[in-house]
Amino acid sequence: MDFNLNEEQLAFKKVLREFVEKEIKPVANQYEKEGIYPTEIVKTMADMGLFGMTIPEEYGGLNVDMVSFALVFEEIARGWMGVAGILGSHSLSCWMIAHHGTQEQKDKYLPDLATGKRRTGIGLTEPDAGTDLQGIRTTARLEGDEYVINGSKTWITNARHADPLPVLVKTDPNASPAHKGMSVILVEAGTPGFEVLKDIGKLGYKGTESCEVVLNNVRVPKENLLGGVEGRGMQQVLSGLETGRVNIAARSVGIAQAAYEAAINYSKERKAFGQPISEFQAIQLKLAEIATNLQAARLMTYWAASKADAGERVDMEAGMAKYFASEVAIMASLEAMRVHGGYGYSTEYVVERLYRDAPLMSIGEGTNDIMKMVIAKSLLSGKTQIG
Numbered sequence: 001m002d003f004n005l006n007e008e009q010l011a012f013k014k015v016l017r018e019f020v021e022k023e024i025k026p027v028a029n030q031y032e033k034e035g036i037y038p039t040e041i042v043k044t045m046a047d048m049g050l051f052g053m054t055i056p057e058e059y060g061g062l063n064v065d066m067v068s069f070a071l072v073f074e075e076i077a078r079g080w081m082g083v084a085g086i087l088g089s090h091s092l093s094c095w096m097i098a099h100h101g102t103q104e105q106k107d108k109y110l111p112d113l114a115t116g117k118r119r120t121g122i123g124l125t126e127p128d129a130g131t132d133l134q135g136i137r138t139t140a141r142l143e144g145d146e147y148v149i150n151g152s153k154t155w156i157t158n159a160r161h162a163d164p165l166p167v168l169v170k171t172d173p174n175a176s177p178a179h180k181g182m183s184v185i186l187v188e189a190g191t192p193g194f195e196v197l198k199d200i201g202k203l204g205y206k207g208t209e210s211c212e213v214v215l216n217n218v219r220v221p222k223e224n225l226l227g228g229v230e231g232r233g234m235q236q237v238l239s240g241l242e243t244g245r246v247n248i249a250a251r252s253v254g255i256a257q258a259a260y261e262a263a264i265n266y267s268k269e270r271k272a273f274g275q276p277i278s279e280f281q282a283i284q285l286k287l288a289e290i291a292t293n294l295q296a297a298r299l300m301t302y303w304a305a306s307k308a309d310a311g312e313r314v315d316m317e318a319g320m321a322k323y324f325a326s327e328v329a330i331m332a333s334l335e336a337m338r339v340h341g342g343y344g345y346s347t348e349y350v351v352e353r354l355y356r357d358a359p360l361m362s363i364g365e366g367t368n369d370i371m372k373m374v375i376a377k378s379l380l381s382g383k384t385q386i387g
């Protein structure tokens with residue numbers, strides 16, 4: 001049993017850390033306060049090939065292993081979790097197109113998605129259906145050689161930059177069970193009737209836009225049906241969400257790491273009663289609690305990622321990692337805030353942003369209650385065993 005990153009992964013982590021130290025950390029606070037889109041950071045991520053992480057090399061992608069994939073999200077979130085969001089749903093949809101797309105779809109989209117010339121996101125959630133995706137109302141009706149799509153989506157991250165945006169629809173609204181009538185259709189930016197209505201105001205996660213989208217008689221060539229066969233949309237999305245959950249777990253580790261670093265550094269600098277506050281046992285207990293949970297979350301995330309690398313289905317492992325690591329991120333950011341006293345509440349210090357960014361980790365890619373249900377289902381099915 002070896003809990004260490006291999007040489008390649010260590011070298012990759014070093015490059016990522018240098019990038020985050022040089023280009024993300026210095027601007028994160030200012031950009032997020034002033035609502036500046038991180039255009040230069042996106043360019044460097046593209047130059048580094050990060051938009052092609054889940055794309056096979058034959059299409060110009062990096063096709064990184066899942067542990068390295070986790071490292072990208074961990075390191076970037078250590079600098080600014082919002083920026084990690086730019087790569088999150090992009091990578092998920094690239095993975096979906098690479099694994100489920102037709103040859104024409106792969107040839108048409110993957111090379112440009114790998115370089116970041118094209119970018120993407122994922123359109124699942126609707127105003128009346130998030131967890132319950134089988135309850136979506138967006139429909140796509142085949143008319144001749146085109147699908148006509150009608151409906152609306154909400155909370156769509158990267159919506160203003162996505163081209164194409166994979167959208168979950170009902171191609172057979174009467175199917176029973178409903179998932180048998182669900183499909184994913186690739187909608188290109190600029191298609192008449194496809195409109196990004198507005199950016200939703202958010203507590204945190206401000207590096208990227210999350211939007212309301214409306215689809216009003218949007219006509220899309222039937223060749224844009226992902227995989228070319230109707231009724232496979234739910235499976236395509238669920239298999240993509242597995243990688244998505246590793247990404248959220250890793251982002252949570254990054255947030256918790258940043259909280260830990262902020263807390264330990266501040267505790268050595270801040271003096272009270274004539275000594276650094278790090279000398280107080282009450283502060284030491286918080287540091288120990290943050291660090292121990294952080295390390296456990298990290299190991300669990302790498303465990304889920306390396307199991308995926310071994311070619312196994314990791315619904316339970318990714319669910320456990322996402323659930324545990326996101327709760328650690330929330331705890332760590334709050335405890336780091338306590339270590340900072342009043343300054344922890346100030347927008348001048350990073351912990352205030354970590355505290356606002358962390359809760360999303362317990363919601364995105366399935367809420368933590370849903371993660372617990374996924375874990376329990378896997379345990380009860382007998383497919384996985386603990387101990």
Ligand SMILES: Cc1cc2nc3c(=O)[nH]c(=O)nc-3n(C[C@H](O)[C@H](O)[C@H](O)COP(=O)(O)OP(=O)(O)OC[C@H]3O[C@@H](n4cnc5c(N)ncnc54)[C@H](O)[C@@H]3O)c2cc1C
Nearest residue numbers: 122123124125129130131132155156157210365366367369
């Ligand atoms: C900042 C942000 C970015 C996002 N980006 C995207 C994106 O890019 N693309 C996209 O498609 N979506 C995106 N989402 C949506 C996100 O995936 C959903 O918010 C999430 O899946 C939960 O769905 P919901 O909000 O409809 O909550 P609901 O499904 O209404 O859940 C409300 C509560 O009920 C609980 N609940 C629901 N069903 C059950 C059940 N069966 N058993 C027990 N408890 C249950 C939930 O756990 C939760 O506590 C984003 C959301 C946010 C906040």
